[in-house]
Amino acid sequence: MDSGERTQLTRQILAENLRTVDEPRSDDPLLEQRGGGPRPRYAPHHTPPEVIRTASPRAANPGVAGSPKESPTSETGTRTSHAPDGGYGWVIVFAVFMITVIQDGLTFSFGLLLPYFKEEYEATDGSGSAVNSILMSFTFFLAPLASILSDKFGVRKVAMCGSIIAFLGALLSVFATKIWHLWITYGGLIGIGFGMIYLPAIVTAASWFEERRATAMGLAVCGTGVGVAMFSFTVEPLIAQYGMQGFLLVLSGIVLNVLVFSAMLRGIPHSSYEKRKAQRRRSGRGGRDAGDEVQMEPLNEKAAPDTDTAAPAAGGRLPFLRQWQYWVMLVVILLCGFSAYIPFMFLVSRAQHDVGRHVNGQALTYITGGLNVVGRLFSGFLSDRKWCNRGVFYASSYIISGLSSIFSWLCYNFETFAVYGAVYGFSGGIIIALQSVILSDIVGIDNLSPAFGISLVVLGAASLAGPPTAGAIIAAQDNEYKWTFVVFGVIVLIGGVIFLVVPLGDLCRRLLGKRGNKYTPPQPGSVSA
Template structure:
């Protein structure tokens, strides 16, 4: 396989430069290795743009279907005669499960690769839509269109972003912004399309067609091949007896306007695992010789999990039950990132933001319908959120790559504006005014998907991105679970959407405002440590 050939070539190249005398029973670098430096460099282009395009298409399909739920929501209200809060739980479960499962999906992504996880997620995602057609009641939809849908959605969502992040460094924000902007395009397309399909084939027929379209994510999964390139460069000017001194690498995001002390979280050494790579295929242990060098874990291109493989790994796995294996996998989650204050504050911000984010997507069509706006125009409001969200994701991705822009301040300011607009939203009762609100909400909410992975890379480092993103998705999932039902129950109690939108707006506003204090808190912590 290509991933195996790349690793074999890299190891062979290193062995040709470095000669050692010892038997090297463990995976270590000999003290006699001279004039070499093993360095992982993100491609920053090439096949990475194909991966970016595949990420874009996967978001067009999955996010387009997810965010068009508001159109289906109105039909489910009429079909099952449930309350708004009861029916909204379906959408909250799907979004919540997607994000709550983030840490587990991150672990399996590191174990089995982006390609395999995305392919399995496609089967689950499409199957959940087909199964929902036969739903006898809302409770059944909680499982099929809620939990099952969310698991498949998450297994496509997280690996696609991780894979793009691994292929880019200096252009990471722009590439991520382009990749995830497919969500906006998907929302723009699927909201009116779903409305048209419902009129022609009822909501069951619309879900069946969506399931068929979702199977195209298989093509995206195939594209997510692993990054396995490690380059060895001559450093004859800097000779040293300590082999570790030769293994120097470029610092990631050196020019980031919002930096953290990565050395606090660095693991000194780790052996390169020999049974898998970042994004997909398994690598046969026999394909690598025994002289695989030890390199700093931050810069290993595979895997993200940084675990060392025991020599009798294969046999020990055979003796274990599935439960033992699962528990062993869970122990690999890097809990050290929760000691990072900035990361913890980011998690709280993500939770607050998620409380309010899905309210417009789910309730906007029904809000417009109550204001006397027709079904097609109401679905177009959701589409306008999608298309402006696409613009926002690309715009903020581009801006965040500028050296003069502070990414954290940009992110926080966009959320503050987004929250303020949502508070005003329920007072706008005409189509043109609601259209203005959707443009503001769509544009400034685009900052989250575009910059989340980039900010997390700044905060926890690229080698811990999968874990950082998984933890962020988990807290976002809690907010996504709670937000829509709370908004629906507020409507059932008050008889209108005023309190629902105001509560959502306040949550989003606070999620941005609290991030302004992160640098101050970080500086205080650093000053206390310096005194000690």
């Protein structure tokens, strides 16, 4: 064979490989293997051919030595980094747990602080609750910015900067003399700091796990309930001992501890990717198969030895915006973000109004926070079971939460309020623990950061309007709290019923034999690709 024939043959081989990469046939049996991992449970049933990228038959086949089965190619065109499912990931879980102990504990125990804010700064229910409303809104509104900054500078640096800002906000609150001063310092600055921490921490923890993601996330975010219980025992004694200014000074020191745990965050390492590339190059030089000589790498892939950035979005695109399930999720988040935080904020005030000032607000907050922890742990354990349908589980928790607020109309003493707080805390813990897990089921782990960021913006807008609206209703009812709990409970109930459309819609499609956007019942270890 002369040089001209060899050149012609080489060009044919290259053309065939490129055609295989860019235009995969629908009947190609290797297409079933190229994904390397399960699709997002809410992903479209058919994969668009133009977004499937693979290296070669050797790289595509997870059963061939040297193939990157631990880093499969996703349907959005990028390779999904393989999650270690343990190791340093458990350190990340502990760090996120401690971050949520302080951050969410402070946020969700605000109901204990509200009476003191009203007395110290001569505030109303509406103006006092606006402090926490602003805090939560900034926390959620800054999620997209935190995602962008994390991709550029790394989750550790962004979270540490947020910790310092939150500390300064708590420290400056010591000098507040009017309630609007706290809007700026306690609500604004602490909210900005927490906003730079929340999304990077949650996404980082989720990216380290695949098979045990629900369990890991349940453990990570159960710090909320622990924090609520911790603050329930410390707020009133600290204020009684040191006054409001002294309490805020101590609080600033507590918030500063978030800096330590933020320093523990890091993304999954990518050094193994370079080793796989080198191994595949060596196997290519071995001359086993001419088809393996050309190794096509996935598009938009950047390998780094070790990075603390979270899982990036697929090539800068937002493919999840084409999924109707994601839009249903946003509607549910909007409704429930508007109403779900009201009991945490007004439960103590309502119990003391309806029963008497002698009601132990610490005990009510402790019960609510303690059952919140149990709910989060229970959700992580149960949702990883093969027979558990996460979609139904998630929607049912909303429905139970809404019904409990509606029937809180019947509460008349400490015991009945304690039962309501327990049920509401338990169901609320399940909802919060499953939120990022359900989102990753819908959009895939590679798109979790931008999808979570958008959902948090929606949540921030809703939480900004919810507490002041509740305060206005309370004022219009002559400081009567019952109707507020009923109205907002109905809104939560509606949100849960709406989300049931997703799993029940898939069930109907199965029964009718139709094909479309498919919801697959959860299986342990199944993650988005």
